[in-house]
Structure formats: structure tokens, C-alpha cells
Amino acid sequence: MKAAVVTFPGSNRERDIARALKHASGVAPAMVWHAETDLPAGTDLVVLPGGFSYGDYLRCGAIAARSNIMAAVQAHAARGGLVLGVCNGFQILCEAQLLPGVLMRNDRLRFMCKRQNLRVERTDTAFTHRYAQGQVIDVCIAHGEGNWTADADAVARIEDKGLVAFRYCDANGVVSPETNCNGSVNSIAGIYSEKRNVLGMMPHPENLIDALVGGTDGRGLFESLASRMAA
Numbered sequence: 001m002k003a004a005v006v007t008f009p010g011s012n013r014e015r016d017i018a019r020a021l022k023h024a025s026g027v028a029p030a031m032v033w034h035a036e037t038d039l040p041a042g043t044d045l046v047v048l049p050g051g052f053s054y055g056d057y058l059r060c061g062a063i064a065a066r067s068n069i070m071a072a073v074q075a076h077a078a079r080g081g082l083v084l085g086v087c088n089g090f091q092i093l094c095e096a097q098l099l100p101g102v103l104m105r106n107d108r109l110r111f112m113c114k115r116q117n118l119r120v121e122r123t124d125t126a127f128t129h130r131y132a133q134g135q136v137i138d139v140c141i142a143h144g145e146g147n148w149t150a151d152a153d154a155v156a157r158i159e160d161k162g163l164v165a166f167r168y169c170d171a172n173g174v175v176s177p178e179t180n181c182n183g184s185v186n187s188i189a190g191i192y193s194e195k196r197n198v199l200g201m202m203p204h205p206e207n208l209i210d211a212l213v214g215g216t217d218g219r220g221l222f223e224s225l226a227s228r229m230a231a
């Protein structure tokens with residue numbers, strides 16, 4: 001797999017992502033500074049990592065979405081190339097209009113840093129085919145602005161087309177207001193683009209790849225990507 005991890009001023013999860021990709025695929029990704037204008041030749045997967053790009057001014061991800069490299073990321077996505085945005089990366093993808101909707105402040109108006117169950121909504125994608133349909137995974141969240149919303153038409157389109165990737169749930173996979181950790185519409189934790197080649201998600205699968213440091217439920221995502229790329 002040829003992967004590229006884009007780093008912005010204020011990114012802080014780029015090494016965790018790089019480690020997860022190397023662990024799954026055996027190949028270290030290229031690290032690409034945001035000021036670059038091109039992705040490395042032959043890039044299959046672009047990852048926008050978590051963090052606090054530009055200190056979360058003006059809105060989380062708003063300035064990073066206008067970085068030089070984003071034109072190349074847009075072109076890569078338009079060609080059908082894979083793009084993964086985690087946490088601040090998801091915020092950047094929405095601000096760049098590669099994904100619909102926006103991430104508002106958590107409804108509790110607090111930064112949430114905790115373990116959270118997610119339900120895998122579909123497994124016929126490049127990102128999730130190593131999981132089981134409806135599988136409940138245990139990952140970390142760490143964000144102040146993860147409250148995804150969109151206008152009613154966009155939400156209906158996403159639901160009708162099955163573009164929800166993950167929902168916040170309890171340990172049995174039950175989705176309810178109590179398990180919705182940040183107030184997102186329909187407990188949405190991650191969404192796909194229409195062609196399902198772009199995934200944005202608030203939780204951090206890259207931090208759950210090692211049993212010695214918390215668990216391995218994030219591995220499925222990186223192993224899905226690695227096997228798809230190798231094929």
C-alpha cells in the first residue's frame with residue numbers, strides 16, 4: 001500500500017496513524033507537509049490525521065482545508081482514490097466539502113476524552129471489510145467539536161444511500177440518546193462520500209492497534225485498507 005499522511009501545523013496524531021499503517025501493511029507511509037502541492041506519485045491512500053490544525057481557529061479544520069495540498073487531495077478523491085480523515089481530519093474533509101455537513105461543538109460543551117463503542121454499519125467498503133456487519137468495536141474519542149450535523153435533505157440522502165460508516169452505541173450495539181456522546185445527528189460517528197472512497201470519522205482507530213496499550217479494535221480498519229491495496 002502506498003499511503004501518504006498529510007501533516008498540518010497543529011496536527012498531533014500523524015505518528016500514531018503512520019504506526020498503524022506500518023503495522024497493518026509493513027510499509028511506512030510518506031509524510032507530506034501541508035505546504036506541498038503534490039502527493040507522492042502512485043499514492044493509493046491519503047490520511048488526514050487528528051489534532052488541532054491552526055489551533056482550531058476559525059473553526060476546527062477551516063484553515064487547513066485551504067492548504068496548498070488540499071487541491072491534490074481533492075483531485076485524488078475525484079479520481080476515486082482513498083481518503084481517510086480522523087477527528088481533525090474529518091473536520092478538514094467537511095470544511096473542504098469532500099464530505100457533507102459540519103462538526104459543531106459537543107452538545108455537552110466539553111472536550112470528551114474517553115472510550116466509546118461504535119457500531120460498524122457496513123462492511124462492503126475498502127475501510128471496513130475486515131469487520132463483521134453490525135460489529136461493536138471499542139475505540140477512543142478525544143474531541144471538543146465532534147457533533148456532526150447537516151441539513152435535513154443531506155441527512156436523508158446519507159441515510160438512504162447507506163453512507164453512515166459508524167454510529168455511537170452501547171456494548172450491545174444499541175444506539176440511543178444515552179450512548180450519543182456528542183449530540184451528532186442520528187448518533188453518526190463517521191460517514192462516507194457517495195462513492196465510498198472518502199471516510200471521515202471522529203473516533204481514533206489508530207490508538208487501538210496494540211493489546212498492550214488498550215486494545216486492538218482499531219486494527220480492522222487499517223488491515224482492511226492494507227489488504228485492499230495489496231490486491
Ligand SMILES: NC(=O)CC[C@H](N)C(=O)O
Nearest residue numbers: 050051087088143144145
Ligand atoms: N483529537 C482531535 O483531532 C481533536 C479535533 C478537534 N481539534 C476538536 O477538539 O474537536
